[in-house]
Every structure is written in structure tokens, then in C-alpha cells.
Amino acid sequence: MNEYGVVLFHTTSAALGAEKVLQKSGLAVKLIPTPREFSSDCGMALQFEWGQAVRARALLEAARVEIAAMHPL
Amino acid sequence: MGIDLLAFTGHKGLYGPPGTGGLVIGDRVNVDEIEPLMRGGTGSRSEFEVQPDDCPDKFESGTPNGTGIAGLGAGARFVMERGIETIRAHEVELTRALIDGLRAIPGVTVYGPLDAARQTATVSFSLKGHRVSEVGLRLDDEFDILCRVGLHCAPAAHRTLGTFPEGTVRLAASVFTTMDDIHTTIAAVRKIAHP
Numbered sequence: 358m359n360e361y362g363v364v365l366f367h368t369t370s371a372a373l374g375a376e377k378v379l380q381k382s383g384l385a386v387k388l389i390p391t392p393r394e395f396s397s398d399c400g401m402a403l404q405f406e407w408g409q410a411v412r413a414r415a416l417l418e419a420a421r422v423e424i425a426a427m428h429p430l
Numbered sequence: 431m432g433i434d435l436l437a438f439t440g441h442k443g444l445y446g447p448p449g450t451g452g453l454v455i456g457d458r459v460n461v462d463e464i465e466p467l468m469r470g471g472t473g474s475r476s477e478f479e480v481q482p483d484d485c486p487d488k489f490e491s492g493t494p495n496g497t498g499i500a501g502l503g504a505g506a507r508f509v510m511e512r513g514i515e516t517i518r519a520h521e522v523e524l525t526r527a528l529i530d531g532l533r534a535i536p537g538v539t540v541y542g543p544l545d546a547a548r549q550t551a552t553v554s555f556s557l558k559g560h561r562v563s564e565v566g567l568r569l570d571d572e573f574d575i576l577c578r579v580g581l582h583c584a585p586a587a588h589r590t591l592g593t594f595p596e597g598t599v600r601l602a603a604s605v606f607t608t609m610d611d612i613h614t615t616i617a618a619v620r621k622i623a624h625p
Contacts, residue, residue, distance in 0.1 A: 390563040390579050397581060397595040 359429035362407035363389070364417070365396055367425050372401045378420040384409050395428050404430065434459050443550075444509060445605075446502030449495055461485055468492070517605050521551035524603040524612050528553050531616035537623050541591050541598060554591075554598035557623055565599045565622060573618040577601050 366372045372388060379386045384405055391402040405413055407429050417424055436454040440446030455461060466481060470491040475482040482488060509517065526546035532538050537558040543549050557565055566579035580597040581588050588594040601615060 390566045392563045393561040393580070393596055397597065 359407045361404050361430040362410050362413075362427060363392060363395065363430050364403040364405065364413065364427050365391060365398070365425040366400070366402070367423065369400050371423055372403055374420070375403050375417055375422045375424065378416055378422055379403070379405060379413055382412075382416050384413060384416075392430070395426065440498070440502040440505065444502060445505035447498045447505075450498040450502040453489065455485070455489075461488065464489075466491055512605060520605060521603055522546045524607055524609065525549065525551045525553060527609060527612045528601065528603065528615065531612065532619060535616070535620050535623050538619065541593065551603040552600055553602075554593075554600045555619075556593065556596070556598050557619065560622065562597050562599050565619075568622050569599075569615075569618055573614070573621075575601075575615055575618055 364372075364375060366375065376386055376388055387404045388401045389404050391398045391400055395402075410427060410429075414424075414427060433454075434456040436456075438444070438452055438454075440450030440452070441448040462483075466489050468491045469481040471493070472482060472487045472490055473493065474487050475484075481491065523546075529540055529544055529546060532540050532553065532555050533544070539556050539558070541554040541556075556562060562579040566577050569575040569577055578600050581594065582597070582600060585594060588597055591598070603612065
């Protein structure tokens with residue numbers, strides 16, 4: 358099982374929004390430069406505990422934060 | 431310099447806030463032949479329904495970012511007081527040390543002319559066996575060094591360099607950067623490259 362996962366976004370504002378939403382729900386998250394293996398995008402991605410992937414996706418969907426993808430690190 | 435139209439951004443070498451910039455229009459330009467790209471209130475000539483034809487109002491549609499422009503003015507004054515030559519000499523000295531220090535690390539490729547006198551104070555590099563995103567994250571996390579990784583919104587430049595799509599790690603020295611900072615940065619990259 359991968360320890361961490363990462364959420365990718367189309368916009369920086371979505372990344373900041375997701376950080377806020379997930380932090381509020383007690384998830385340990387961290388904004389990091391988008392890992393190159395997933396995207397050439399220059400922006401930020403959100404690292405989180407991969408074990409929380411299902412919950413993170415549901416929380417972001419409920420908060421209507423649009424994500425581009427979610428990957429294990 | 432024979433320049434007719436010079437557009438500049440405020441948040442780089444002029445030390446202004448983001449969201450500021452300007453367009454210098456030279457004397458040889460016939461402003462009557464140029465239409466503004468956007469029209470809207472300028473805060474002047476309120477009695478007219480249309481955009482005024484007078485310069486600079488003709489090209490300053492909308493509400494100006496007054497606080498930002500005041501910040502840009504302070505930045506420009508700072509640059510003039512410190513002196514462009516003095517700032518440039520400082521930047522060249524740091525850039526030279528940074529390029530030389532990085533190139534001495536096995537596995538590091540430094541891009542560009544590799545001549546501090548022929549480039550700005552930004553230095554792009556990559557580290558064999560490490561993603562640029564990983565290097566950027568570790569510089570920030572472990573060493574408190576901020577950089578920008580990736581394509582820097584300049585994919586064509588990176589295609590020319592042969593660094594597309596991975597990009598590079600880009601460091602930039604300013605007037606506030608010290609030689610100590612440069613040595614710390616070189617040591618940090620060395621540590622990431624050869625733990």
C-alpha cells in the first residue's frame with residue numbers, strides 16, 4: 358500500500374480550495390510541486406495519505422472542487 | 431535603443447507587486463493609429479459615453495490598480511537609488527558563483543550561456559536521476575530554499591533547450607540575495623545529489 362497519494366488540479370485556485378476542504382476534515386495534506394511523472398503542469402498538487410483516497414475524493418466532490426486526477430505516489 | 435513600444439512587468443527586476451506593469455510608447459508611434467484592445471471607464475472625461483482619445487487615458491481602460499502602481503513606484507525608486515549598475519554587478523557576481531558551484535556537482539546540468547555576463551540572474555539546472563519536482567520540494571522542505579520547477583510557462587523555450595516536457599529547476603538571485611545564500615544553495619543541491 359502506498360503511503361501517500363497526490364491530487365492534481367487544473368487550476369491553482371482549485372488546489373488551494375482542496376487544501377482548505379481536506380484540512381477542515383482533519384486530513385493531513387500538503388501542497389507540493391506537481392510531480393513530473395504525472396504531469397508537465399507547473400502548478401501545485403496536493404499530497405495526502407493514500408489510505409484516505411476514497412474519503413478525500415468524496416469530500417472534494419461534495420465541496421465541488423474540480424480535480425484533474427488522483428494518483429498513488 | 432530604437433524601441434517604439436516597450437511593455438514591461440512590475441514584479442520582476444523592478445521589485446513591484448504582481449499585477450503591475452506598463453507600456454512605454456515612443457515618440458515615433460502614431461497613437462491615433464492604435465485602438466485600445468479594451469474600452470471602459472477611465473475615471474476621466476465622465477461627460478462622454480466613449481473612451482477618451484487623449485493619452486494615456488486612451489490605453490488605460492478601467493480602474494487602475496493604484497495601490498499596486500504605488501508599490502511599483504516604490505520599487506522603481508529603490509532600483510534607481512541603489513543604482514542599476516550596482517545591482518547588476520551584484521547579480522553577475524552571484525550568478526557566476528551559482529553557475530560554477532552547480533556545474534562542479536557531478537550529475538548536474540546547468541542550462542543557458544553559462545556566462546554570467548551574458549544572462550540574467552536566473553539559473554536553470556537539472557539533476558540526473560531526480561525529477562525536478564522532487565528537487566524543488568526538497569530544496570523547500572529541507573533547506574528553506576524556494577525555486578520554481580517545470581516549464582516556467584515557457585514551453586517553447588524549454589523545447590529549444592531540449593528540456594521539454596520535464597523542465598528544469600530554476601533559481602533566481604536578487605539584490606537581496608547574499609553570497610552566503612548562494613553557498614548554502616550549492617551545498618543543498620550537492621546534498622540532494624550525493625547524500
